[in-house]
Amino acid sequence: MPVDFALAESGYQCDKKDIDETTATELKIWYDNTFHLYRMQFDWLKNYARKMKRGKYDKKLAIKGIANNLVPLIMRDYKIENGLGKINKCTKLFLGLEIVDSLEESIKDNGIEYWIKYQIPPLQQQDLAKVMRLYGRKY
Numbered sequence: 001m002p003v004d005f006a007l008a009e010s011g012y013q014c015d016k017k018d019i020d021e022t023t024a025t026e027l028k029i030w031y032d033n034t035f036h037l038y039r040m041q042f043d044w045l046k047n048y049a050r051k052m053k054r055g056k057y058d059k060k061l062a063i064k065g066i067a068n069n070l071v072p073l074i075m076r077d078y079k080i081e082n083g084l085g086k087i088n089k090c091t092k093l094f095l096g097l098e099i100v101d102s103l104e105e106s107i108k109d110n111g112i113e114y115w116i117k118y119q120i121p122p123l124q125q126q127d128l129a130k131v132m133r134l135y136g137r138k139y
Contacts, residue, residue, distance in 0.1 A: 067096030
């Protein structure tokens with residue numbers, strides 16, 4: 001029973017056969033290429049940069065936070081456009097790990113102070129309308 005090494009290193013025990021890497025990769029590409037989802041990344045970046053500066057950042061909790069909060073939004077948006085079945089917990093954690101790794105890479109590339117001071121640009125009217133239609137509230 002081979003275990004996914006990257007998830008095991010982060011403290012989660014998931015078998016490789018339980019992870020649907022194709023779906024996780026497809027959802028990651030969807031996340032990176034959908035503006036209103038990709039825009040949410042900046043809130044997570046600022047939060048993780050602040051935690052890293054204070055020394056309270058925990059990768060295991062970061063993966064869990066992304067998997068429980070951001071991944072369902074990605075799945076819902078993807079399902080509206082393309083249809084999507086159920087995804088198991090290990091696949092969600094694997095996608096969370098991929099997103100957290102990309103966030104950590106962005107923080108390392110630009111530095112912690114850059115992300116703490118970063119101001120998120122305001123939404124354009126057409127983007128705001130799409131977000132309100134999808135989520136029923138102003139983001």
